[in-house]
Amino acid sequence: MNTQTLETRLNSLEVEVKALKKQVKDRDKEIQTLQDIEDIKRLQCAYGYYLEHWMSDEIIDCFSNSPEVSGTFVEGTYNGPEGIRKYFGPGRVVPPEFLHMVMQVSPVITVDKDGKRAKGRWYGYGTILSRHTVPLDPDYMAVIYEMDYIKEDGVWKILKLRLNMHYAYTSGRTTQGPSASENGSARRMKLNPDVWAEYDTEYPSGYIYPFHFKHPVTGKPTSEAKRNATLKLKPNKYKSW
Numbered sequence: 083m084n085t086q087t088l089e090t091r092l093n094s095l096e097v098e099v100k101a102l103k104k105q106v107k108d109r110d111k112e113i114q115t116l117q118d119i120e121d122i123k124r125l126q127c128a129y130g131y132y133l134e135h136w137m138s139d140e141i142i143d144c145f146s147n148s149p150e151v152s153g154t155f156v157e158g159t160y161n162g163p164e165g166i167r168k169y170f171g172p173g174r175v176v177p178p179e180f181l182h183m184v185m186q187v188s189p190v191i192t193v194d195k196d197g198k199r200a201k202g203r204w205y206g207y208g209t210i211l212s213r214h215t216v217p218l219d220p221d222y223m224a225v226i227y228e229m230d231y232i233k234e235d236g237v238w239k240i241l242k243l244r245l246n247m248h249y250a251y252t253s254g255r256t257t258q259g260p261s262a263s264e265n266g267s268a269r270r271m272k273l274n275p276d277v278w279a280e281y282d283t284e285y286p287s288g289y290i291y292p293f294h295f296k297h298p299v300t301g302k303p304t305s306e307a308k309r310n311a312t313l314k315l316k317p318n319k320y321k322s323w
Contacts, residue, residue, distance in 0.1 A: 084319045112195075119191045121238045122200055122231055129240065130206070136176045142166055146239040154244040156284065157320035158275030165276055174282040177212075183308050184208040184223070192295050199241070202229040210250070223250040225289045231247040246291040273320055281315035288313050 125144060132140040145151050145166050151162045153169050160169045184206045191199040206225040230242035283289035290306035297304055 103139070114197060115193050118193050118233070118238065120196060122191055122193075122202060124229075125231070125238050125240065126186050126189065126202065126204060126229065128240060130184055131154075134181065136170075136180060138170045138172070138174060141170050144240050145243075146234060146241050148232065148241060150163075150232075150241055152240070152242050154279075155275070156247045156279065157273045157318065158278040162275040168274070181209070181211040183210075186227070190295055191240050198233050199237070200231045200233075202231065202280070203227065203294060204229070206245070219252060221250050221252050224248040228294060230290055244291070246289070249285040256275060259281065268281060273323065278321050281316045281317065282319050283315060287315055289315065 115298070120211045125272055129141060129144045132144070145153075145163070147163050149162055151161075151163055151166055153166055160166060185208050186204050186206060189202055191200060204227040206227055207223070209220040211220045225248060226246040228244040228246070229240060231238050232241040234241075252257040281287075281289075283291070289310055292306055292310075293304050296302060
């Protein structure tokens with residue numbers, strides 16, 4: 083075998099090894115992304131279970147301690163770790179009959195290329211029981227979650243929780259406005275966000291909370307901004323409570 087042939091074969095092997103290393107690296111990244119998505123799903127679903135009985139300490143521990151952390155709810159936004167603690171109220175006495183079951187379903191999760199941050203959109207649907215009634219007369223609620231997550235020391239945590247309420251109603255109640263339990267719970271919480279929401283975006287406003295992801299087939303931005311621009315939203319009703 084001449085030197086030229088050996089050199090050619092060695093060069094060919096080097097190219098193949100380089101290509102294989104890239105394939106392994108790409109597969110490792112894909113596997114890590116899939117694992118990140120599963121870890122984020124577990125985090126979000128655990129949050130939902132802790133919410134069921136308003137387990138304040140466990141809920142708060144789902145959040146990052148970063149100054150960027152925030153929680154946005156119907157009344158407005160609570161900023162920073164203190165804002166999260168203020169909203170979820172550690173030490174609040176929750177009566178045994180309290181039940182706040184919000185299923186975390188239909189996730190669309192997008193992990194950043196660097197694997198350090200991610201976004202997610204979820205439906206939340208469930209029932210609220212905050213007082214003892216016979217027979218049971220729960221409030222039903224449906225929400226959209228738009229979430230930001232951050233990976234800290236290898237652990238995914240909630241960085242930003244944004245909840246857009248579609249509706250909350252009591253079966254058989256025909257009048258508009260907050261239900262008795264919603265009204266009472268909100269007043270007991272003494273709503274005091276760091277930034278009040280400007281508008282009421284609940285049903286039947288027609289408002290679509292902006293998607294964090296583009297259309298999965300076309301790759302184009304979705305059209306909610308155009309629709310939202312045509313709406314005449316009412317002022318935030320919670321600010322006057």
